[in-house]
Amino acid sequence: MKCNLIEMKKEIAALIPASHPQGGEATLLITVKGEKILDRRSTNWIMKRLAEYHNIDLLAIKKNYGPLLDKKRYIPLPLSQKLVYLPLTLKTNTVPKNERMSYVSLEQIRGVEKKEDQNIIFLRNGIELICCNTMPTIRTRFRDSRLIQKIILSEQEEEKKYVLNLKGGSAIIAESPLNQEEMDRLTAAVLYFCNRQKKYDAGR
Numbered sequence: 001m002k003c004n005l006i007e008m009k010k011e012i013a014a015l016i017p018a019s020h021p022q023g024g025e026a027t028l029l030i031t032v033k034g035e036k037i038l039d040r041r042s043t044n045w046i047m048k049r050l051a052e053y054h055n056i057d058l059l060a061i062k063k064n065y066g067p068l069l070d071k072k073r074y075i076p077l078p079l080s081q082k083l084v085y086l087p088l089t090l091k092t093n094t095v096p097k098n099e100r101m102s103y104v105s106l107e108q109i110r111g112v113e114k115k116e117d118q119n120i121i122f123l124r125n126g127i128e129l130i131c132c133n134t135m136p137t138i139r140t141r142f143r144d145s146r147l148i149q150k151i152i153l154s155e156q157e158e159e160k161k162y163v164l165n166l167k168g169g170s171a172i173i174a175e176s177p178l179n180q181e182e183m184d185r186l187t188a189a190v191l192y193f194c195n196r197q198k199k200y201d202a203g204r
Helices: 043-053 058-069 134-155 180-203
Strands: 012-019 025-031 036-038 084-091 099-106 109-115 118-123 129-130
Touching: 012 043, 025 043, 043 099, 043 129, 058 134, 084 134, 109 134, 118 134
Parallel strands: none
Antiparallel strands: 012 025, 012 099, 025 036, 084 099, 084 129, 109 118, 118 129
8 A cells, every 4th residue: 555645744643664464665654643554665765755745855954953963863854843753763563673763753742651671652642652762862862853843943933932142141932941952052053044044145
């Protein structure tokens, strides 16, 4: 089966590599409503198509957000400000390797809990996923994803929700408190985009 990704592009809660009954690679798509759909195409292929449908360049994401997060790998994939996918290693039915890189929507995660020596990702639709990453790694992926959301929001809003004041006073106004590391990264991001805008305005 091949899903209509254009219609589903905002309805996918998780993309998980899977084995197809007829052989070969496939992807288990879990929707926000809890439906499980086995698509004959690979997870990487589907993610590339979803990025295309959202007008997102995956290579540009790694190039631009990687330095801000101080990472070269495992960078969250933001298809929009509300649709950020965490790269997580999940238990799968693939053979022979049953632990594969998957993508889970940040907005669709209800919580994470350790149960019987396993880390469980609880989705809002009631489905539970077994995550093979350590809890510190999961927390880091969450933090990076929330930070990217805040950066995208700061880029998109004409009336800036995040206010940078280099002379003192309120440095950043945010919905939720940021720790010092997140503040440093977000400040660097705002400075970068402000400088880019100045260069653009100077060249007009």
